Each structure stands twice: as C-alpha cells, then as structure tokens.
Amino acid sequence: MSISLEELLKLPEEEILTHNERLTGEQLRNKKQTFFEDVHEGMELPKYIYHPTxxxxxxxxxxxxxxxxxxxxxxxxxxxxxxxxxxVHGSWKQSVAPQYLKDWTLPKGWPWKASFEHRAMLVPGDILIMWGRITGLQEKGGMGLVDLDLGMTTQDGIESMPGTATVVLPLKDGPDIPYPFVPPRD
Amino acid sequence: MTQETQSALTPEVQAMIGVSGEVVEAWGDVNEEYLRRFTQALMDPDPRYWDEEFAKSTPYGEIITPPIMVSYMATRIRPDQEDPITRAFLEDPESDGIGRVERPGALPPVPTNLVRVLNAGNELEIYKYPSIGDKLFFQNRYSDIRERVGREGQPFLIITTETTFTNEKKEVLCITRASTIRR
Known part of the structure; x- marks a missing residue:
C-alpha cells in the first residue's frame, strides 16, 4: 500500500526520498496486471519521487x-x-506523466489521455513527487475507465502540475484492450 | 472589462482559429538511438523499449517508444537547413536560445501585440506507441483561442495549438494540445 500524499508531505526531506516507488526494469518486466475490479475511488497510485540535479x-x-x-x-x-x-523543464514533467500512467496500467491497460497545467518554478534540489488519485470509475464497452487527479508536488506541498487523466484497465473477465487503442463509444 | 479596454480577441485573431499548417514529414525516423537517449533522460527503464525478445511477448508485439517522444523528434532541426542557433545569436547576442529558433511546421503567428508567452498547459491523447522505423508526420492547427481578463483588468489570450502525429500508414499515434498565455 502506497503512503498517502498527505502523509508523505509531513515527512522530512530525506525520509520522503525513501518512499520512492518508481519501478525498476525488472519490476516493469514482471508487473502483474491491476484490473478494474481491483481499484476504488480515492485510491492513490504509487509515488514516483525525483531529485533532479x-x-x-x-x-x-x-x-x-x-x-x-x-x-x-x-x-x-x-x-x-x-x-x-x-x-526544471515543463517538457520533462509532461513526459513523466504518460510514463507514470503507462507503468500503472501495464501490462495490458492503456494510458489514454491526460491534461495538466504548469505552475510553479521547479529547481534542482527540489524533491518532486509524481502522484495520482482515482476520482471516478466507469465500465464502458468492455473496458474499465479510470479517472484520475494527478500532479507533481514539491517537498513543500507546492503543486506544479495539477491535472487529470483517464486510463483504461481491463476487466477480469473482459476482452483485451484494443491496440492500437480505440476509445469506447458513447 | 471596461469600455476603454480593447478586446484582445480581434476579428483578425478570431480568424486564426482553425488555421492549419501543412502536413510535415519529420526528418529521419524513429530509431533506437534516439529512443535510448530519450528514455534514459526520462529515467524510464522499461525493457519494452530495448529488449526485443521480451517486447514480442507483450500486447504490442514489438519494441515500443514513449508516445510523447515523437513531439520532440518531429521538431528536430534538419541537417539541410541553416543553423538556426548561430543565426539567432547573430541577430541577438542575448538570445534565450529558443525564441528566434525556427522549427519546422510552425503556424503563422497570431496577429496580436501581446508578446509575453507563458506555458498554460498541455493535453495528450495516446492511441499507438510509435514503432522503430516509423516515419513521422505531423500537422499543427490553432484549435482554440480564448480571451480572459487579468486581475488588473488587462485582457490576455489563451492560444491552443493542436498537433496530430501520424506514421507512414496514416495511423494516429497521439494528439497533443499545448496552450500558451499571451499577455
């Protein structure tokens, strides 16, 4: 179970760094599927923590x-x-976001779409916490659509990239998510 | 907005909504060396990017590349064009390194005297991971221009540029929308 963002931000900086949950290559290779039935509203995703130089x-x-x-x-x-x-580049932050969603939905889900704003200036030495929280769930066309809030927060709790996303998780007894991805029809 | 304050959303500015650029073929192709540099800089160690045997066992059936990588590949400076960095510094020794550096596929400028540019946000829709060897094509379009009024009553614009990235099979890889504030 991932530590909550709220609890993480109460920790001293050196302790925040110990809660990094970025996946190694081997963990990504062997990652087990998170299914739509496994998640719930309010659930927080793992925290990816960076300390750029x-x-x-x-x-x-x-x-x-x-x-x-x-x-x-x-x-x-x-x-x-x-x-x-x-x-720190806005382009780097906006590239971390789809990586983060890819990792969470692997191996058979899909990081469909995301949007975010750029706020605050991030500088080397900042501790940056990529986070996500489930805000909505919808089953549609045999797919599990998961709405998220996401962001990249500093060690001081300053949100630099408030955003939202919709990703797709497979259903336990559902069909494969199509690839290339085809959104479910309304 | 007071009567004295002129709207920044002039008819000339509004006329830019929907204006598209040409479909541009990006220089080069999606290749393993660009992928290696990009994913290392992103700090994404996913073996789907480099282990061909493992990649074949995934739903994608091949090595994949990060979706947003194409947006940086597409605007690379072509080797057959004049060096825009040298030119930028000849024109302005205090160049910020980016402001006067022309990139391929750029849209005609929005006719406004609001010159300060701030990044307002991004949207990304992902449909297919680019494949090694893909040729990239992209097309820019002003998808939206809105006016807002700042705290001091001054109007500013939010300009959204949509870019659609496709491969040589005309498969849509991803769509990005970048919004900038013009003050």
Whole structure:
C-alpha cells in the first residue's frame, strides 16, 4: 500500500526520498496486471519521487534538443531572466506523466489521455513527487475507465502540475484492450 | 472589462482559429538511438523499449517508444537547413536560445501585440506507441483561442495549438494540445 500524499508531505526531506516507488526494469518486466475490479475511488497510485540535479536537466535538454538557456546557463537564468536557479523543464514533467500512467496500467491497460497545467518554478534540489488519485470509475464497452487527479508536488506541498487523466484497465473477465487503442463509444 | 479596454480577441485573431499548417514529414525516423537517449533522460527503464525478445511477448508485439517522444523528434532541426542557433545569436547576442529558433511546421503567428508567452498547459491523447522505423508526420492547427481578463483588468489570450502525429500508414499515434498565455 502506497503512503498517502498527505502523509508523505509531513515527512522530512530525506525520509520522503525513501518512499520512492518508481519501478525498476525488472519490476516493469514482471508487473502483474491491476484490473478494474481491483481499484476504488480515492485510491492513490504509487509515488514516483525525483531529485533532479543540473546534470539531469542538461541530459534532458540534450536528449530533446531544447536549447532554452534557462535550463543549463545559470548566469543567463539568474541575470537575464531573473530566475532563482536553473529551471526544471515543463517538457520533462509532461513526459513523466504518460510514463507514470503507462507503468500503472501495464501490462495490458492503456494510458489514454491526460491534461495538466504548469505552475510553479521547479529547481534542482527540489524533491518532486509524481502522484495520482482515482476520482471516478466507469465500465464502458468492455473496458474499465479510470479517472484520475494527478500532479507533481514539491517537498513543500507546492503543486506544479495539477491535472487529470483517464486510463483504461481491463476487466477480469473482459476482452483485451484494443491496440492500437480505440476509445469506447458513447 | 471596461469600455476603454480593447478586446484582445480581434476579428483578425478570431480568424486564426482553425488555421492549419501543412502536413510535415519529420526528418529521419524513429530509431533506437534516439529512443535510448530519450528514455534514459526520462529515467524510464522499461525493457519494452530495448529488449526485443521480451517486447514480442507483450500486447504490442514489438519494441515500443514513449508516445510523447515523437513531439520532440518531429521538431528536430534538419541537417539541410541553416543553423538556426548561430543565426539567432547573430541577430541577438542575448538570445534565450529558443525564441528566434525556427522549427519546422510552425503556424503563422497570431496577429496580436501581446508578446509575453507563458506555458498554460498541455493535453495528450495516446492511441499507438510509435514503432522503430516509423516515419513521422505531423500537422499543427490553432484549435482554440480564448480571451480572459487579468486581475488588473488587462485582457490576455489563451492560444491552443493542436498537433496530430501520424506514421507512414496514416495511423494516429497521439494528439497533443499545448496552450500558451499571451499577455
């Protein structure tokens, strides 16, 4: 059982880091299916915890060819844009979200859709907690639709990416989720 | 909004809603090296991205790639175009490294004198994981432009650009919507 976000945020920083539930490659390989019947409203998803450094930011800039200096040129960020430090990329956050949903729905579910806003400036050294909470459940077309609130919260409880998502979990006695994914009809 | 404050949602701005760009073929293809760099930077160790034998046993039947990866691959600077970074710094030695760097598939600018740009949010719909070797195609469209009024009574715009990503089989991979605030 994952610790609740509320309880996690009461912990000292070094203890928050010990509650990271990001899956290893082997855990992802062997992950057992969570079925629609296994979940309930209010249930919290595992917490993915990150502690980015300037090197992580540089690696992301290089990987996606994002040349915005606020992410790797500290002098520019401080003196030109008047930022408090290098800034964590919004593009990285928005890429973690579908990864997080993929991992939770594996091996046979589907991370259908998500939307989120970008708030707050995140900086190296922040502890970032990717979280999700079930807000609604609907069975439709032989699929289990799960609505979620999600976000990426700092160790201080500042929500940097409030959002929502809808993912699909298979039913225990239901058909396979189609791939490529075809949404259920209204 | 007071009578003295002019609306930012002018007829010229409204006319941009629905304007689409051309379907652009992204340079290169989906490949293992880009995938390795992307997933390592994302810190996603999923063997579905690199273990071909295991990937064949999954519902996808092959190596997959993160859905949103295509949005970064698609806007890579082509090797046959002028180096936009060098040009950006020639034009402005204080360039932020991104503002004047032209990317393929860009839509015509929205005709507004509101120049400050802030990221307002993103939406993502996922239909298929891109496959290794896929050619990528994308098309941008202004899907929505709305006006809001700030705390000090000044109007600002929320501009949403929708991008549809497809492969060479015309299969929709994902649809993204990026909203920016223009103040």
């Amino acid at each position: 300037p090197t992580h930011l540089f690696r992301w800039s290089a990987a996606i060819e994002n040349f915005h200096r606020i992410h790797y040129d500290l002098d520019f960020g401080l003196n030109h844009d008047k930022n408090p430090a290098l800034l």
